[in-house]
Amino acid sequence: MTTKYLLDETRMPKTWYNIQADFPEPMAPVLHPVTKEPVGPADLEPLFPKALIEQEVSTEREIEIPEPVREVYRLWRPAPLYRAHGLEKALGTTAKIFYKYEGVSPAGSHKPNTAIPQAFYNKQEGINRLTTETGAGQWGTSLSFAGSLFDMDVNVFQVRVSYDQKPYRRAVMETYGAKCVASPSNLTEFGRKVLAENPDHTGSLGIAISEAVELAVQDPNTKYALGSVLNHVLVHQSIIGLEAMEQMEMADAWPDVIVGCTGGGSNFAGIAFPFMGHALRGGESPRIVAVEPSACPTLTRGKFAYDYGDTAHMTPLTKMHTLGSQFTPPGFHAGGLRYHGMAPMVSHAKELGLFEATAYTQRECFEAGVMFARAEGIVPAPEANHAVKGAIEEALRCKREGTSEVILFNLCGHGHFDMAAYTSYFAGELGDYEYDDAELGMALSGLPSVQAV
Secondary structure, rough: OOOOOOOOHHOOOOOEEOOOOOOOOOOOOOOOOOOOOEEOOHHHOOOOOOOHHHHHHOOOOOOEEEHHHHHOOOOOOOEEEOOOHHHHHHHHOOOEEEEEOOOOOOEOOOOOOHHHHHHHHHHHOOOEEEEEEEEOOOHHHHHHHHHHHHEEEEEEEEEEHHHHHHHHHHHHHHHOOOEEEEEOOOHHHHHHHHHHOOOOOOOHHHHHHHHHHHHHHOOOEEEEEOOOOOOOHHHHHHHHHHHHHHHHOOOOOOOOOEEEEEEOHHHHHHHHHHHHHHHHHHHHHHOOEEEEEEOOHHHHOOOOEEEEOOOOOOOOEEEEEEEOOOOOOOOOOHHHHHHEEEEHHHHHHHHHOOOEEEEEOHHHHHHHHHHHHHHHEEEHHHHHHHHHHHHHHHHHHHHHHOOOOOOEEOOOOEEEHHHHHHHHHHHHOOOOOOOOOOHHHHHHOOOOOOOOO
C-alpha cells in the first residue's frame, strides 16, 4: 500500500505551463491606472524586470525554467504526492484522496516556486533590492529566502494583524536577512496617510501593496515583487500541477475532483491549471473546486470588473473578481487569503465556467485541519485548511453516493508558525466572520469607471 509518490530530480519539469495558450477566449487587457488605456511593457518597467514583463504578457504554452532556478528548486522539488490513507479511514469514505504537499520547501509553503525565479530575473538585470507585501508571512518568508540566495536586500511590508499574530514568521524573514515592518507604516506617504485617519488600522494586503510599490517606484535600483495574482506568478506555480500529473500516473490514478484554496489564486492555479489545460486540449476533464473564506468571498460574492490591485490606486487596472480595492477584511487567521481581488487568469477561467467556487467559515476549516493533522500527521497552515475542508466535503459526498472518485488537493503549506491560531481554536476563541451585503455594497461602490475595452 503506497503512501507517497516521489519523482526523481531528473524528472522535475524543465518548463512552466501558461494556460493563456489554451484559453478559448483571450483575457481582457490590463489598463493604465491614470489613462485607463491598455498598458505597454514600458508602463511596467518601473516595477518589474523585462524578463518577468515578457512572461506576464506571453501566450506561449511553455516557458523555459532557467537552470539556476532549477538548481535551487532541487532543494525541495519535486515535492511529494501523498495518498491520504489515514484521512480516508477516518472519514470512512469510498473516495481515494491524494494531496500534493508544498510544505517541504525551506520556507514551508508553495511560495518559493515564484520567489526564486523573481529574484533570479531581477538579479540578472542588476537589481539589488526588492520590496513586497505579505499577509500571513508565507510570501515574505519566501522572498526573503530567495533574496538571501541571490544576495539581494528585501523589504517586506506585513499586514499589521498578521505581523502581530505571527511573530515567528517575522523572525524567519529576519533570519534570511530581510527587513520586515508592520503595514500601514510610517515609512511611506500612503502608510502615514492611513495611520493619520486610523492609528489602529489592522492593515490589508491592498495597503501593504501600495506601500511596497511606493518604495519601488522611487528608486531605479529597486523593483517590486508580488507573490500571487499576476500572470507570471501563476505560470511559475504551474510546476505543482505538472509534477502532480506525473505522480498521479505513477499512482495509476487520475483525479475526478481537484480542490485548492484561493486567496490571490497562485497555489490554486498551480495545482489546477495544468489539469485544466489538459482538459481544454481534449484530455480528461475533472471537476475543479476553489475554496475561499466566507469572510473574504472574492469568487463567490465578488464582482467581475476592472479594479486596482492596491488601495492607493498605484497599480494597473485588471479585470478580476473583486470585493473592491478599499475592502479591509476582518482579522481572521488565514492571512494569505485576505485579499480583495482574485488573479485575472483565475477570474477569467471562472467566467469561462472552467471551475466552481465555494466558501467556508474559519472554524469549520480549522476543524477540518485538526482532523487532517490527527489522521495524516501534518499540521496545515490556516490557508491550506480551506483546501482540506473542500476535499473532506467531496470525500463525504462520495461516501453518501457510494462512489469511489479520486480527489486531489494541494496542501500549500504547514502551520508550524500558526500555532497561536490553533491555540485560539482549541480555546473556543476563534470567531466566524461573514461579509454582509451592506459592507459588500459599500466596497463595490468605489469600483473605477471603465469603458468597454
